[in-house]
Amino acid sequence: MSYLTLIGGIALLLLGGDILIRGAVGLAERLGIPALTIGLTVVAFGTSAPELVVSVKAAFADAPGIAIGNVVGSNIANVLLVLGLPALIAATRCDQAGILRNSIYVIGASLLFIALCYAGPLGFWHGALLLSLMVLFLAETGRRAANHRNGRTRGAGGQTQSIEQIDGVAGVPHTAWAIFAFTVIGLVGLPAGAHLTVQAARQIAAEWGITEAAIGLTVVALGTSLPELATTLVAALRRHSGLALGNVLGSNLFNILGIMGIASMLTPIAVPERFLGVDLWIMLFTTLLVMPFAISHRPLTRLPAAGFVIAYIAYIVLVMMPTPAALAAVY
Numbered sequence: 635m636s637y638l639t640l641i642g643g644i645a646l647l648l649l650g651g652d653i654l655i656r657g658a659v660g661l662a663e664r665l666g667i668p669a670l671t672i673g674l675t676v677v678a679f680g681t682s683a684p685e686l687v688v689s690v691k692a693a694f695a696d697a698p699g700i701a702i703g704n705v706v707g708s709n710i711a712n713v714l715l716v717l718g719l720p721a722l723i724a725a726t727r728c729d730q731a732g733i734l735r736n737s738i739y740v741i742g743a744s745l746l747f748i749a750l751c752y753a754g755p756l757g758f759w760h761g762a763l764l765l766s767l768m769v770l771f772l773a774e775t776g777r778r779a780a781n782h783r784n785g786r787t788r789g790a791g792g793q794t795q796s797i798e799q800i801d802g803v804a805g806v807p808h809t810a811w812a813i814f815a816f817t818v819i820g821l822v823g824l825p826a827g828a829h830l831t832v833q834a835a836r837q838i839a840a841e842w843g844i845t846e847a848a849i850g851l852t853v854v855a856l857g858t859s860l861p862e863l864a865t866t867l868v869a870a871l872r873r874h875s876g877l878a879l880g881n882v883l884g885s886n887l888f889n890i891l892g893i894m895g896i897a898s899m900l901t902p903i904a905v906p907e908r909f910l911g912v913d914l915w916i917m918l919f920t921t922l923l924v925m926p927f928a929i930s931h932r933p934l935t936r937l938p939a940a941g942f943v944i945a946y947i948a949y950i951v952l953v954m955m956p957t958p959a960a961l962a963a964v965y
Contacts, residue, residue, distance in 0.1 A: 636841065640834035644857035646827030647684035651861075654683060654820020660807040661817065682888050683824055684858040689897045691828040692850070698904045700835055702751075703850020704858060705893055706909065706917050709744075709886045710851075710949060711859045713920040716882055718942030719863065720870030721934040726878050729931040732778070736883045737921075737928040739771065743890045744918045751914060754905040761898030768891035831857070847906045848953045851913060879924065879934070886921065916949065 685704055692700035720726060746767075750760045807813045835849040862885060866878045897903060923942070927934055 636834045636837040639830050640838060640853065640857075643827045643830030643832075643834055644684075644854075644860075646823050647688065647831060647858060648827075648861060650820045650823025650827055651683040652820075653816050654824060656806050657813050657816025657820055660813040663806065664808070664810070664813060682885065682893060683820075684827070684861075685889060686893045686896060687824045687828040688831055688854060688858060689893050690900055691825070692832045693897050693901045693903045695832055695836075697832060697836060697846050697850075698755075699845055699847030699906045700832055700850035700854055701897060701903055702894070702905060702909055703847045703913070704854050705889045706913050707851035707855025708859045709889055709917050710913075710920050711856055711946065712862060712882045712886055713923060714942045714946035714949070715856075716859060716863050716866050717878060717924075717934060718939045718946065720866040720878060721939030722936055722943070723867070723870040725933040725935045726870075726939075727933050728879050728927040729933075730880050733879060733883070733931075734928045736880065736887070737924050740883050740887050740890075740921050741918070741925075743767065743887055744914075744921055747890045747894065748914045748918065751905045752910060754903075756894065756898040756903040756905065758899050758902075761895045761900075763895075764891045765895030765899065768888065768895060771887065771891065842954075844954060845906070845908065847908055847913075851953050852950055879927070883924070913953075920945075 685708055689701045689704050692698070692704065717726060743764075747764070750756060750764075753760075807816050831854060835854050836846055838853070839846045839849045862881065866881070870878075894903075926932075
């Protein structure tokens with residue numbers, strides 16, 4: 635029963651997040667907010683809503699392994715799996731403007747997060763620092779994007795971007811009642827899905843004899859990363875995977891600064907010992923794997939992509955191995 639609950643919880647998370655982001659974009663459009671601002675704020679927060687509510691719910695439920703594991707596991711999966719699998723279909727370009735800069739930002743954020751975890755437990759001021767850096771990043775990105783768009787607009791006769799095309803968001807409601815319905819359904823579905831996911835994950839961890847951190851790093855993290863994986867796979871099949879690396883870097887940065895920042899500000903989060911010794915460093919290492927491609931601008935081809943996928947499978951096996959204490963309890 636716990637497995638069905640977990641599947642249902644993740645499905646509710648993904649559905650609730652998708653509906654909420656459409657309603658939020660529709661509301662922002664109705665209020666006259668510029669498309670660029672919507673893309674950098676509403677869409678950025680909305681696409682990470684499943685990870686956010688799971689981490690916050692887990693933190694309040696005294697399940698720090700799931701709260702932190704969801705973020706750390708998602709970042710590892712984003713690099714090794716979300717980048718690796720599509721590149722097995724078609725090479726992923728790594729020559730977009732700002733890739734090297736954003737790679738350095740993610741590495742810096744990872745190092746800061748590791749340092750804060752060692753100084754843990756994570757509390758309000760740690761979270762405030764992380765979230766402040768996220769706001770600064772969004773402001774800088776907005777400034778660069780606005781300057782770039784102004785240049786393109788002058789050269790293209792003043793064309794503007796359609797609200798329907800922001801980060802691939804489609805099916806945006808336009809009437810007041812539809813916007814209200816989308817928003818309410820999303821706001822109800824997300825916490826309900828988070829509750830089911832966290833409860834089921836804790837039950838499965840107990841049944842399997844593994845830690846809650848292991849479930850957070852694998853099942854929960856992979857479940858909340860499904861939208862990114864599905865999007866990049868579809869893009870690869872259509873030979874349009876050029877934005878995959880930039881999207882992964884942005885998602886990883888938001889996971890660390892935004893999700894952990896907000897969650898830590900709402901409630902203190904203790905850092906399980908295994909993260910300090912293993913998983914945080916694996917997260918940093920996987921981020922460093924991106925640097926050669928960001929520096930050389932060479933595409934991610936099938937051979938290194940296969941290495942990424944194999945590395946992720948090995949990591950899952952490592953994480954899911956029962957602890958000696960759990961084995962002793964069984965036998």
